[in-house]
Amino acid sequence: MSEDERLTELAKRRGFFFQSSGAYGGVAGFYVYGPEGATLKENLQDAWRDRFVRREGHMEIESPAIMPEPVFEASGHLDGFDDMIVECPECGASHRADHLVEDETDIEEAESIAIPDIEALIAEHDLVCPSCGTALAGESVEDFNLMFGTNIGPGSSSPGYLRPETAQGIFVEFPRLKEYARGQLPFGVAQIGAAYRNEISPRKGLVRLREFAQAELEHFVDPETDEPPLERVADVEVTLYSAAEQEDADGEPRTMTVREAVDAGVVGSDWVAYYLGVAQGWYERVGVDMDRFRYRQHQSGELAHYAADCWDAEAEVGGDWIEITGFAYRGDYDLSKHAEYGDDDFTIFKQYDDPVTVETATVDPDMSYLGPEFGGDAGAVKDALEDLAERDRSAFESDEVTVAVDGEDRTVPVEKTGFAVEEVTEAGEHVTPHVVEPSFGVDRIVYTVLAHGLRTDEAGETVDEGGGSGAEPSGEEADDGEERTVLSLPPEVAPTGVAVFPLMDKDGLDERAREIAEGLRAAGFEVAYDDSGSIGRRYRRQDEVGTPFCVTVDYDTLEDGTVTVRDRDTTAQARVGTDDLAGTIGDLLTGDRTVADF
């Protein structure tokens, strides 16, 4: 089995994730997180919130997934958020044309190829429908908009769309959010939530979903004066696969510190570099194998037209590199678009240290002269004079001034223009903030963490199956050498923190074990209780879902108040007291102590 297949099998069997609506044949691109997966995802999101919101001092909001049409006219999604679709003339199946080309040729990143060229490539390479084998040469390739549409309220007069990214919910609300930041840059606003893309042909489980979760941070900065606290991450080592290295046949990802990357100009934006450094530590914290990780720069063809520099965090799973986060310097694109289409103030008023006095040239034309002289063009002449005064006040230095209206020169005596130069005191200026955006794909990170944590090894451990004759586990039924599947998740993200087992489901062991489980639950831990099958089997069950520690209650527990605690990764065991078991488990989960310390 491939890594993806092994993971998908485990995920379905043990309740991490599976395709939704199976009783109705399933729907491609929609997955359910089962009990283990939902908790893992929630824990990952909490870890993200801790690092990118709480520790950075940013805000978090929650905005609706349905937004009205004008929002996406402004954002450009209605017009340009398309994939290329080709329909099979025989079976009617729809396919993503650029993916067909990538799958069947040596071409990469076919997404940036123009439609006529894709059509030519389909013909040239004799590509066929993957569903039925019919030749696709000559079939037209079309743009397909990826937005899910709906109607708000009765009738069809208020179209709405499910947001394709959580970010728009932040940009649109900027005029209010800036008030919560008391009008001061820089500030960051985060959102964790669902986003929707009507993919033509979703594939590979959690990697390309139609409904997915994003954790996005929009950091609004003054491009002239704000700088990131780069020193906090200057020494963090990152593996960078730059556009230049990608274009070079011998190019390789290179490892360097964030400081080196900035100094050498490998990462163009200090803000992007800062977040690459911050995120590096976070991926490691949540269980990404950093030997199967890199930052890859977008090549020029991939870059959105507004993005100055963009890097993807990529993780290797099953031999493929998958994008798990995008880091973009988006400039003022988003806020400027909403300022243009929306009716509100998308700028920050930046106060000068001292008010500035500037000379401003103005006109106040005598319309009783312009009217008779220029008739219907009088208004246009006035506008042209205003423009000219702003642009070139020297034009008003002679007796007459000439402006062009509809390609015709119009000459006006300066005395009729009301030209004047005034001194104006300005307390500050309106600035449209720039945006730095780290955008995390939560589902793909869940998938990566599971894939990177999954391993098979030999247990090589001794299991107490009922003897309980002494302080040490007696190991009557050793299962050394048995193969086991282990999910080595960091305790912070593991769905269950600790499992509690009664050695036997009798003699009061079950009651004592339930008490202990309740006590740990009340202390805030995620606790599993299992009384079914041998202790060895119960260990295996917990290993498979990544539970870091197991507690077994045996006959000694009733006598001396100790239990066996067993470590998932090392399979080491120790007897510990139950007096402060919650404290002990807490220390083990944070890594302050290990089982070997007891």
Add this chain to the structure above:
Amino acid sequence: MSEDERLTELAKRRGFFFQSSGAYGGVAGFYVYGPEGATLKENLQDAWRDRFVRREGHMEIESPAIMPEPVFEASGHLDGFDDMIVECPECGASHRADHLVEDETDIEEAESIAIPDIEALIAEHDLVCPSCGTALAGESVEDFNLMFGTNIGPGSSSPGYLRPETAQGIFVEFPRLKEYARGQLPFGVAQIGAAYRNEISPRKGLVRLREFAQAELEHFVDPETDEPPLERVADVEVTLYSAAEQEDADGEPRTMTVREAVDAGVVGSDWVAYYLGVAQGWYERVGVDMDRFRYRQHQSGELAHYAADCWDAEAEVGGDWIEITGFAYRGDYDLSKHAEYGDDDFTIFKQYDDPVTVETATVDPDMSYLGPEFGGDAGAVKDALEDLAERDRSAFESDEVTVAVDGEDRTVPVEKTGFAVEEVTEAGEHVTPHVVEPSFGVDRIVYTVLAHGLRTDEAGETVDEGGGSGAEPSGEEADDGEERTVLSLPPEVAPTGVAVFPLMDKDGLDERAREIAEGLRAAGFEVAYDDSGSIGRRYRRQDEVGTPFCVTVDYDTLEDGTVTVRDRDTTAQARVGTDDLAGTIGDLLTGDRTVADF
């Protein structure tokens, strides 16, 4: 200002919630949670998860909001999930017809009145369009389906809908979820997430949204053998407004224990009674004022046809009682419907303690006789014989047996029917579980908790504004008697746990204060930092957003390492050491200690 207006003003100004897409004119029924509101909502959901999932030992899943059409054919939502709409012939505005009747007449619960009667009431009471005043008499009232529809994938061949409740995502996945419960009843599955209802005329902010959050628990039980652990909540006092009391002109809500309610038959289902008891403590824990709270039983007209008993938790806000949770015993309705429409096993196999041997009557008709005898009806005769054998084996005791096919009697010699009685040993039986459902409206609970926590009082406190001359606050600028707005949220749900202020933004006080804020953040607290304006003003800001404790760093801090800690509700202050400030704040937040203890 009314309570609702005061709350809405505070919510918008301080970042709890506001209508979305304001720059595009806003969209009714869609709200944004600002930074304070998003955290409050998240904290409420965590408290729910702790109580209804972790502490009860249930599972939690996360399923997609978009589901395919067959799911809602099965659930009945496509057919029957309607509100009554009437359109104004003059201005075209759409209104909810039953609400118009309720608003303008003495009639309550108009939702359960039939459409022709609603039309008659509109005419009889001369109701007019609330938007333009045009008479609505004679206008037709129609059913309007509340589902948001969309299309999945290219083309329109796969319609999908946004779920109107998170519950369907649990019911549909039951065949897999039961595996995670190892096929054993009872077990509970919870989901917290977005649901969507295309309301005709949303109103009252968070109370009637088109996109809203639910926290639902579906507890699957064996109706014959499973019983709730009623003893855990038997002594909890609940205020019950029964259907009988509602129908009685002098009827009143009555307070009694859960045990009394069950014994007196006021609550018909033990399971519903159990969850009323559990939820009672939870509402109190998260800040619902239990003097403005009641459980109200559905009257017979309100009950869904499948629900045996249903109670709403209601909270009073601004003079109205709003439903914040529904508790329903849904029987086997949901699973049976999906078993009928879907292709999977929605039962639990219930093993008998000992295998049971039963006699089964079967037929195996001789088709070479039935064919010539009955022609095209032979198959129907065979089916009728099978039914009869199952139903009444005595019919096969004579020589001939007669069955009716299409209203015509058909007689068959028993020897040609292959009638036999067999002994079959059965290990168990398939049971369709019943469902107990507590369904919480998260947004309405946020709204209630804010409304019930909001109060205005006189500060009556002494504020140290810069003296810092001794161990006690010196109070140079007292602001006794100033009116203050306080949001008395329980610390568990308050968006910010602690605020840190430097007395002055200089002399190293700011650096020390930032260090302290960072330390508290690293310890996991939600921390606000504020260095702007007088300390009194900063207290007011934190009071308004419900921050339980404020820490002020002053000149003494630099000398003796103590800070002033101030309590939101009492405004009491104390000097505490910074050595274990995180421990101190932790104790204050959990209530283990109070400011008066220092």
